[in-house]
Amino acid sequence: MLRMRKYNAGDTWLCALCHPAPPPPPETLEHLFFGCRFAQDCWAEIGITWDQNSSIIHNIDSAKRRWNHGLFWEIFMLGSWGVWKERNAKIFENIAPSKRYWKRRLKADLELLNFRFAKDSQNTQLACFVFTL
Numbered sequence: 001m002l003r004m005r006k007y008n009a010g011d012t013w014l015c016a017l018c019h020p021a022p023p024p025p026p027e028t029l030e031h032l033f034f035g036c037r038f039a040q041d042c043w044a045e046i047g048i049t050w051d052q053n054s055s056i057i058h059n060i061d062s063a064k065r066r067w068n069h070g071l072f073w074e075i076f077m078l079g080s081w082g083v084w085k086e087r088n089a090k091i092f093e094n095i096a097p098s099k100r101y102w103k104r105r106l107k108a109d110l111e112l113l114n115f116r117f118a119k120d121s122q123n124t125q126l127a128c129f130v131f132t133l
């Protein structure tokens with residue numbers, strides 16, 4: 001379970017992003033980032049799909065193999081961060097999860113990340129991907 005004890009996040013252990021879809025599944029790492037309908041819709045926006053019957057390691061490995069834009073880890077980590085932010089906005093501010101905001105945040109985070117790369121192929125690769133968002 002992903003809830004932190006020191007914050008008052010309510011007493012439910014169910015996925016906030018699925019809630020109130022009946023029946024909301026428990027919030028697990030696997031569910032939140034790979035199995036959650038909201039997360040799957042977000043990932044699909046950028047062309048990443050997950051095999052629902054595989055382990056996390058296998059899922060990430062096979063998605064990385066299918067990915068042809070480069071910088072998979074950077075995009076995966078920032079996309080996951082965005083799912084986490086949408087989850088927190090729902091729990092702590094009661095803001096409905098938004099695929100549009102997720103994508104906007106991903107684009108902004110990737111643009112910031114692009115400043116870290118020198119003007120080389122990674123910079124160009126990332127800039128091209130961000131342009132497609």
Ligand SMILES: [Zn+2]
Pocket residue numbers: 015016017018019025031032035036037038
């Ligand atoms: Zn969910």
